Amino acid sequence: MRKAELAQAIASRTGLSRKQAMEVVTAFTDQVAQAMAKGQNVRLPGFGAFSVRERSARTGRDPRTGAELRIAASRTVGFKAGKRLRDTFSCERG
Template sequence: MRKPELASAIADETGLTREKASEIITAFTDQVSAAAARGDDVTLIGFGTFNVRKREARSGRNPQTGAPIQIAASRTVGFKAGKALKDAVK
């Protein structure tokens, strides 16, 4: 499901227009992004938690040449599904 399809489904369920539903989705993703940039977790009870994860620096190999390379430390966003979401997928 892509954003337009999600906006349409939300609009159908809530009675909002597709444009308003799309604005809400954009506002949600903007807020999750801003929280992640600050290093904060976003927890939606029953759905899941978006959190910032730290990756240590490590060595790797260039897949084309096989030459060793150094991979820098970085931060990434992870998602851990909540119980209700896990149960819905079963």
């Protein structure tokens, strides 16, 4: 599902216009991104949690030459599904 499709689904479910629903989706994604940029985790009970994960510096290899290279420490985004979301998938399989 793409952003426009998500906005359309929200619009049809809530009675908002498609434009208003798109603004809601955009505001949500912007707020999550801003919080994570500040190092904050975002928890949505039942859905899941977005977290900032720290990757330590490490040594890697150039696949072409085999030479060792230093990979700098970095931050990345993680997501862990909540129980309700996980249960949705387990029901579909069985």
